[in-house]
Amino acid sequence: MIIRKLDEARETERLVHSDGWDSTRLLLAGDNMGFSFHITRIHENAELNLHYKHHFESVYCISGSGSIEDCVTGEVHEIRPGTMYALNLNDKHVLRATEEMVMACTFNPPVTGSEVHREDGSYAPAEDAA
Template identity: 40%
Template sequence: MIVRQLDEVPCVEWGNGLSRRFLVADDGMGYTVTDTLVSAGTKSLLEYKNHFEACYCISGRGEVIDTAGNSTLVTPGTLYALDRNDAHWLIAHPEEDLRLICVFSPALRGDERHSLGDDAASHY
């Protein structure tokens, strides 16, 4: 059995926030679980070419926008899943951090960080 507390897990600065990585590839579960903070007022162009990702919002407000321009409000209780390795914008409300519980499949190594830029999506 694996039991971890938030203050015990590695914290990775991913570019526009923090990712606390509860499970990673070395744990042998086949998926990663993170507690992710997206800093208030940030806008991140992201794309996971090697991983599927599902995110469940537990606090804050934000927006996820696909490359076709479809926008979804993200508030507590909202889950969005990137089931086609979708490039997307993740935007946190200007006045509060967005907190997400995220699951990645296959598992992350654990040390990945985004390389954020204005023109191209950051990739894992």
């Protein structure tokens, strides 16, 4: 059984910062669960161009508001508490926060812990990050 507390994890290397967001990685590849689990904060007025080419992600909005734009279709979807989205096609997208958003996120394959977005908006493939 794995037990971790968010406030304690935020005081360790499990808290990863980058431009416009920070993410506390509560479960990582090394936990051998087959996915990683993060609590991520998207900062107010952040606009993130993302493209997880090597990972599938699902996200649940706990608090805050913003939108997600599908870069292929141009569709924009509102995000608010209770909204879930899943990037089941490695969807290239733009995430915008009108106020700070707190999101619960899962990644498959799991991340190792220190990943930040590369220039193209992706994380490195799992085999490169290990």
